Amino acid sequence: MNQTQCTFKSFRNLLLKCVAERDLFTGKSLHALYVKSLVASSTYLSNHFVNLYSKCGLLSYARAAFDCTEQPNVFSYNVIVKAYAKDSKIHIARQLFDEIPQPDTVSFNTLISGYADARETVPAMNLFKRMRELGFEVDGFTLSGLIAACCDRVGSIMQLHCFAVSGGFDAYSSVNNAFVTYYSKSGLLKEAVSVFYGMDELRDEVSWNSMIVAYGQHKEGAKALALYKVMILKGFKIDMYTLASVLNALTSLGDLIGGREFHGKLIKAGFHQNSHVGSGLIDFYSKCGGCNGMSECEKLFQEILSPDLVLWNTMISGYSMNEELSEEAVKIFRQMQRIGHSPDDCSFVCVTSACSNLASPSQGKQIHGLAIKSHIPSNRISVNNALISMYNNNGNLKDARRVFDRMPELNAVSFNCMIKGYAQHGRGTEALLLYQRMLDSGIAPNNITFVAVLSACVHCGKVAEGQRYFNAMKETFKIEPEAEHYSCMIDLLGRAGKLEEAERFIDAMPYKPGPVAWAALLSACKKHKSMALAERAAKELMVMQPLAATPYVMLANMYAVAGKWEEMALVRQSMREKRIRKKPGCSWIEVKKKRHVFVAEDWSHPMIREVNEYLEEMMEKMKRVGYVMDKKWAMVKEDEAGEGEEEMRLGHHSEKLAVAFGLMSTRDGEELVVKKNLRICGDCHNAIKFMSAVAGREITVRDNLRFHCFKDGKCSCGDYW
16 A cells, blocks of 8 residues: 555545454554554544554553544543443543543443443442533433443432433333343342333344343243243344343253253354353353263363353353362463453452362462452452452451451442351351341342341351341341241251241241251251151151262261161161262361361371371370360260270361361461361360360361351350351
């Protein structure tokens, strides 16, 4: 291309084509010609170079092009503001917005949309208020962005809905579509349905897709699929977003056969290699594919030609939902970074969730540090909520509360995570105080809040308070109790020894009790030695979960404690006949960023000899200050036990080995957190109290139900567990 051929018109047309096709190579060549003054300087052309670099994700190039624009106009500013907002640098976007000599409606809409992406509700609302005060015209794009910025603030969304109807903005499809989406995300399916069916002729493809997604989010998969069929009959265009919505509906139904059939149709239609549809398929198989689900996901992932960030996030999420594959989630997160993708808030939420499952506090802290250093705004609520859950699950209540206290904005999930953390650690008073603070803040509790609150009452034996909160769900907050809430109440009554009330409660449930409810009752029966009711609960569990070992093991242990050895033998014989195996007790601890696993009576750890020697010495010290081994937890008939067999069995429980290894491998003041796959046994609970006193160390043990924080010979559970 020589100077005579490079007319302004042909140059402009070629540049516009580069922007539309994101042709960076040709665009850079054109920019070089432009900089060398082979084309007359023009604000119009400069703006499109800024736009090109922005769309190609090259923010530094976009800013350089903007800074070189001799006479930037409002369009110039709007483009660069959008570029910074898109790159999660909303504070710089705001600085540039404030520099615009004469902003227009598009300027305000661009920044409001940026605030929406950053989940910054208050600044978005303040900007909207300023926009109206200055007399700027509000349009459908303004309202759509503002609705998105409100996220899960139901009250604000409803106020905007009133404003939209009174101002005639409900005539915009985009506004109604936003209401459908965000009413659904806020848990208000009825309102979303009302908006959708009130649109009539205004409904477009986005409207139908939004409603199908809404039904899927609320586990109304059948309605979503029915709506999809109506959409086809009415002749609407089916695109990748529609297909992804249908996959979401099939996922909510857990319909593996239907999902496989739909997958086949996608292959025939050539959509299976589309990144957006691929994300839906991976999400489907990770949740509905059973034990081979993630293998199927890996095959699908390999088929996608150009996996985008959403697809990577879906893979990370799939791995993180399977506790045994959490390490893979972290690996694929690192792989995603290596090939050049910058993690977004969803990436951090998914990988942080995976770190919650790992027995590796150091991994979680590394991810936290990475999130702080990344472009994700420090007040991104979803990331902070995930960090709170991670620190709680790793036994680090102090850091969880530190993250919570530093959040500039809190939502219901923030409070739920922190209340749950206090409940798991047996700190019921703090949990209930935080719940009251949540109410005082004007944040409405939801069904998850009440699971956390009732759990706090369970772990602290606050029966009267628990009954009051359970009743308030329906009477005050109009929340219908679900199976998990009933299970909490059964657990609460049972642990407190009110077994008859617990049985009446389970019999009076408005629907058939599930395995969680019966397991809670069985556990209470074991604690209070109610054999008849335990047999009933165990039989119910055996019918519901015929291959689960828990009811057999618990019933056999109860028979052993009661000296009913024949009955115990029959239960164990039944397990052998049905080939049901008890899960071995396993505990693990991280020392110097390495995970060490211990299994009861297992000698595979390279330092097991030293651990046993240390434990024997510790036992002698403990006995001198009053520790007596509770031999009933050995579950061995006295006249059949060999000499020292009971002591041998109890002395080599996995949690004792892990704690001993931790004590001998760490210095005073170092964090000592042990995790166990089963419930801690009574003798180990008592022994670790003595170990904490003798060693002068704080020891945290997380079993499959809760945390036990041992210090100075006492446990945070107050022996109520």
